[in-house]
Amino acid sequence: MIKLPLLEIDSLAVDYQTGRGRVRAVDDVSFRLEKGETLGLAGESGSGKSTLGLSIMRLVPYPGVIANGHIKIDETDIIKLPEHEMRSIRGGKVGYIFQDPMTSLNPVKKIGAHFVELIRTHEPTTSEKEALERAKTVLKNLGILPERINDYPHQFSGGMRQRIMIGLAIALNPSLVIADEPTTALDVIVQEKILELLESLRKIYGMALILISHDLSIILERCDRIIVMYAGHMAEYTTGAELHRAPKHPYTERLLRSIPNIELSDQKLSAIPGSPPNMLNPPEGCRFWPRCPYVMEICRLKVPPLIAAEPSHLVRCFLYGEKGAKIE
């Protein structure tokens, strides 16, 4: 029997129509995600990683539009789905955790009310009492005392609020959770706890997870497979172990050499020259060529396709040939 993927994205392109011209924030992105898998989306600001995450929820903010491609969740192409059906996917089948727990909760609503609203929107037949009971169970799994259901968001610390955000994302037992920089606003010790919590909940509930982060260390430690984004493109797509052992794209290779590792002594870091492109006016050809130490003539002219450098290692770079691969 062929295993059906939970999420299948094919040739996705997302545009922002700005006053100064069109910005293609996500360009030609294709990948598949199996049930229960953990995928890391790594990239710097402007790489398109958050836009990609939001487009899976069809929540790309104005003036963004999905310009091309397909997003299939359990075989249903959500791009053509009417809005009311999309609403049942958001929060139901797919949970989303936003970066900033301070602004993602309604300050004048008790924690319980957040859960009741969520549960009853998706399951109108559930009574308020039942919904509150379920919310208490979720809080227990998050390591928060169930009594605190009657507290307001400001009575919780940043780390606790992020736990609540995670609780809201998983309350309806989604098959996929997208966490967009879930710990960037938090301190390292709290970050560790939140990531551990996410990991254990993922196992309990059997969810797939897309972890979006600028911090390659977090992603390398916690993800089965990794997509490295650069200026809207997938630069590299492979397993975490493979990416660490043998990074293929010059960007990934240089990036890994520029991250300090606390376990190494006398580490020599080397900087990547230049800076990421202005997306209003990206370079012709490969987006990385102005910063690339191996740049060739063809790189300035053509956008490289995703090339299979090895069976499960895709890289968008002409150093590995010129023939595009089929995304499996």
Place this chain on the structure above:
Amino acid sequence: MGKKVLRLSEIVKVENLRKYFPVQKSFLEQIFARRMRYVKAVDDVTFPIKKGEIFTLAGESGCGKTTTGRLVVRLLNPTSGKIYFNDLDITELQGEKLRLLRRKMQIIFQDPYASLNPRMRIGDAVGHPLEMHGLAKGEDKEKVVLDVLEKVGLTPPQQFINLHPHQLSGGQRQRAALARSIILQPEFIVADEPVSMIDVSLRTTIIDLMLGFRKELGLTYLFITHDLAVAKYISDRIAVMYLGKIIEIGSKERLFLKPMHPYTQALMSAIPVPDPKRKRKPIELKGEVPSAINIPSGCRFHPRCPDKKETCALKEPELVEIEKDHLVACHLD
């Protein structure tokens, strides 16, 4: 008053520094005249910074590292304690003397979007200190500005001099801020999280520039960061702060080889490592950092400490030297 004699190798010395911020009383508290409460942001901190070194204050948000940095350059006035710069007590300096001191000590802030005036061209912003101190203007100023812009890698400088901050990327803005901080050829720079808002691929460039200037201009840095991995890369000595106090100071080598304080150990164990094979065993800490208004009795870390003893709740531990260049404030052996 006994004057402290400093060893010449110490450029900055901070002694028993405290900064308490009063807490705004609520309406009811005002009526019932409750006593004033304070946020003890910095609570009795002592350390020397040696000439030419990079001394790092590390810790989580709210530990007082930024406040300490601002006190050292006199952007804030301390509640009590002393600050010495090159043997001179600068704690009470005012007016013209303070202004002259500022030529020698500069600060770089975390947010490159907020630290440059959006209406000033880069050339004017970077050259502003020269005018403020009446050191150069007109063509002379421009020559110096072009020179420092070149030094921080904003090339060609003739082009950058006329741009406004919004035309620069985050990394370029931080380079401009760095240029402004070195234009007066200071001896000492406080760098408050200078890379934490910058894209990963550009951080190393900024750090390398800072390291280069240390050699080239003979600078000393007080580096402030929450990121111990960056601290390890850049520092000579590191002080770890918790709730307004330094709980451990050591040379980088000693501190990372043998962290002694349970908090330092927990902090280090929580740092992610860019390696999928590496399975860290993080040390679990109970709860979260308490409020700096109600600081726990005894050792302020004791409610969360995995190894606490009876004395920890009763007596505040002193910072003691356990071996050369390694001080710890902890009752445990």
